[in-house]
Amino acid sequence: MVGNNLPLEILKDSPRQFNEPVQVSFKDVTCSVKASYTFFSRERKEILHGVSGHFRGGELTAIMGPSGAGKSTLLNILAGFKKKGYMGDVCVEGGSDRKCYIMQEESLHPLLTVREAMNIAASLKLGSSVNTKQRVHRVNEILDSLGLSAHAMTLSGHLSGGQKKRLGIALELIDNPKVMFFDEPTSGLDSSTTKQCVKLLKDLSREGRAVICTLHQPSATIFKVIDQVYCLASGWCIYNGAPSGLNTFLGEHGLCCPQYHNPADFLLEICCGEYGDHIPAMSEACNNGKSEDWVKIIASSSENINSSQMGNVQVTTPVHAPDLPPLECFHKQTYPASFVKQVMVLVQRIGIQLIRDHFLMHSRLMIHAVIGVLIGIFFFDIGCDAGMVFSNYNVLFFSVLFLAFSALQSMAIAFPLEMPIIRKEHFNCWYSIKAYYLANTIADLPIQVSCAVIYCTIVYWMSGQPPEWTRFFMFTFMGIITSLLAQSIGYLVGASMKVMNGVMLGPLSITPWVLFSGFFLQARDSPDWARWLYTISWLRRCIEGLVASVYGYKRQRLPCISEDYCHFVSPLKFLKELDMADQSFGFNVAFVLIFYIFLKVCTYYILIYQLRLKR
Numbered sequence: 001m002v003g004n005n006l007p008l009e010i011l012k013d014s015p016r017q018f019n020e021p022v023q024v025s026f027k028d029v030t031c032s033v034k035a036s037y038t039f040f041s042r043e044r045k046e047i048l049h050g051v052s053g054h055f056r057g058g059e060l061t062a063i064m065g066p067s068g069a070g071k072s073t074l075l076n077i078l079a080g081f082k083k084k085g086y087m088g089d090v091c092v093e094g095g096s097d098r099k100c101y102i103m104q105e106e107s108l109h110p111l112l113t114v115r116e117a118m119n120i121a122a123s124l125k126l127g128s129s130v131n132t133k134q135r136v137h138r139v140n141e142i143l144d145s146l147g148l149s150a151h152a153m154t155l156s157g158h159l160s161g162g163q164k165k166r167l168g169i170a171l172e173l174i175d176n177p178k179v180m181f182f183d184e185p186t187s188g189l190d191s192s193t194t195k196q197c198v199k200l201l202k203d204l205s206r207e208g209r210a211v212i213c214t215l216h217q218p219s220a221t222i223f224k225v226i227d228q229v230y231c232l233a234s235g236w237c238i239y240n241g242a243p244s245g246l247n248t249f250l251g252e253h254g255l256c257c258p259q260y261h262n263p264a265d266f267l268l269e270i271c272c273g274e275y276g277d278h279i280p281a282m283s284e285a286c287n288n289g290k291s292e293d294w295v296k297i298i299a300s301s302s303e304n305i306n307s308s309q310m311g312n313v314q315v316t317t318p319v320h321a322p323d324l325p326p327l328e329c330f331h332k333q334t335y336p337a338s339f340v341k342q343v344m345v346l347v348q349r350i351g352i353q354l355i356r357d358h359f360l361m362h363s364r365l366m367i368h369a370v371i372g373v374l375i376g377i378f379f380f381d382i383g384c385d386a387g388m389v390f391s392n393y394n395v396l397f398f399s400v401l402f403l404a405f406s407a408l409q410s411m412a413i414a415f416p417l418e419m420p421i422i423r424k425e426h427f428n429c430w431y432s433i434k435a436y437y438l439a440n441t442i443a444d445l446p447i448q449v450s451c452a453v454i455y456c457t458i459v460y461w462m463s464g465q466p467p468e469w470t471r472f473f474m475f476t477f478m479g480i481i482t483s484l485l486a487q488s489i490g491y492l493v494g495a496s497m498k499v500m501n502g503v504m505l506g507p508l509s510i511t512p513w514v515l516f517s518g519f520f521l522q523a524r525d526s527p528d529w530a531r532w533l534y535t536i537s538w539l540r541r542c543i544e545g546l547v548a549s550v551y552g553y554k555r556q557r558l559p560c561i562s563e564d565y566c567h568f569v570s571p572l573k574f575l576k577e578l579d580m581a582d583q584s585f586g587f588n589v590a591f592v593l594i595f596y597i598f599l600k601v602c603t604y605y606i607l608i609y610q611l612r613l614k615r
């Protein structure tokens with residue numbers, strides 16, 4: 001994964017050891033989850049049973065265990081990613097403000113080059129305390145150290161699996177975190193790349209960081225490189241110590257690792273009960289992770305192994321803390337870059353991605369142009385004909401529906417796909433949710449407005465609406481805010497649910513408002529109890545706005561062209577027929593804008609819930 005010439009110091013500028021000792025301690029951590037999803041069941045099952053432990057700066061700690069043992073759950077709790085559903089104390093000392101969590105799936109932006117991704121991360125994570133020259137130096141240094149310089153101009157989406165993992169690490173290294181959590185950093189890598197990946201983690205730890213990762217099944221070589229093994233079996237800690245102490249520990253329980261057998265494999269076999277049920281005895285022997293007896297041999301044995309396995313790696317003195325410190329923890333949410341800077345950098349990033357995503361951007365613009373032309377051809381020049389007022393009304397109704405559905409769908413699908421990346425970046429304190437949300441709204445605005453303008457311009461002039469600039473601007477403005485309002489519904493749907501649910505429920509959420517738009521049944525013909533629904537139907541407000549822009553404001557009588565007799569020569573008579581004579585354009589615009597702001601605020605709080613609280 002990393003070239004053999006990886007410098008021993010990952011970052012020449014980073015301190016070899018942090019001023020404050022870095023350590024992660026946890027005590028009596030118990031975690032339970034819902035055992036059954038049947039309606040009345042309140043049953044829960046425990047997946048971690050009061051485990052304890054203490055991981056130090058300057059060491060590489062691997063949380064091991066078979067599938068389902070609780071490794072990811074424990075890592076999520078330690079990293080602060082999981083905030084609910086567990087009991088016990090967790091403390092990240094000396095690094096609670098500078099910790100990062102690199103998740104199993106590579107949450108990268110596929111349409112940014114490696115250098116762009118690094119520059120953006122540097123702008124957000126280093127803030128204004130660092131000038132441009134220092135920032136570029138930092139980025140170059142990390143890219144060199146992780147062997148990514150040759151791929152600096154490659155799109156992140158085109159990198160190999162190993163390179164993606166390195167980029168994920170490089171992005172987090174920018175602000176020199178003190179504690180690094182990795183969930184299965186070697187998953188999906190071949191054996192040679194896995195070795196290089198673990199060597200990289202080891203090097204990171206040797207600079208004083210506490211590096212904690214979950215590993216499934218390390219090879220014998222990799223196993224020896226680890227400083228501290230924390231093994232979980234069915235939610236119990238059955239070994240907490242140096243790899244070199246494992247055989248002696250197992251020997252005390254009558255378990256002997258066969259010669260030439262990988263001790264890591266042997267340990268997993270024991271966890272799975274292949275040699276009988278040793279979990280209770282082993283867990284008791286290491287006091288469910290509390291005992292430091294097997295950790296203390298780390299300084300002598302592990303260093304010797306390291307120097308033979310890893311080359312001349314300078315070993316920092318592990319920071320031992322025999323007793324757990326007072327366990328009080330918090331995840332401080334501070335951001336290095338100012339709010340304005342965060343928004344600007346994020347707008348730039350989203351802008352680059354929108355421009356690079358040729359298909360999505362061009363198809364959005366093209367569809368609006370093509371549908372506009374089709375409507376223009378089918379309803380050519382009908383707008384000025386008194387005999388075609390109902391057909392013209394159909395054009396206006398269709399326009400509102402088209403603008404609404406197209407805007408809603410684009411967001412209901414795109415937004416949830418971004419969520420894992422936003423979750424990771426926000427958790428690692430790159431930016432605030434507010435900054436992201438504002439940037440996202442601003443960045444997409446030009447495209448959504450362009451789509452609505454293209455459609456409205458084509459339809460307005462081809463379908464023969466009144467040749468007056470004021471009416472044209474009113475028509476187009478109403479089209480724009482209709483699409484923005486529908487887009488905000490798309491955001492809300494996208495932020496609240498998964499893509500599949502959003503695809504189904506997004507369009508369905510518009511349907512009831514179509515019913516109360518007045519197109520099928522007028523408010524005056526509907527039951528009394530249902531009339532208020534017409535008033536609050538945003539779709540009706542949008543249609544009324546378009547109708548007012550075309551037929552309202554004392555429009556002159558229409559010529560009767562296609563028929564011998566035209567009933568609606570007077571536009572006012574037609575407005576009365578539609579029950580829209582009393583409505584003003586301004587009222588409809590105000591209603592749509594207020595509803596737009598309301599939805600935006602709701603979506604913001606849903607986003608906060610999804611990213612911060614629902615863990």
Ligand SMILES: Nc1ncnc2c1ncn2[C@@H]1O[C@H](COP(=O)(O)OP(=O)(O)OP(=O)(O)O)[C@@H](O)[C@H]1O
Pocket residue numbers: 033034047065066067068069070071072073074216
């Ligand atoms: N939200 C949840 N609801 C129900 N069960 C859960 C939930 N989260 C985790 N579990 C269960 O808890 C156990 C531990 O899960 P966890 O993901 O921590 O295991 P793991 O050791 O990381 O496994 P793997 O190596 O396969 O990723 C599993 O049996 C899993 O099914």
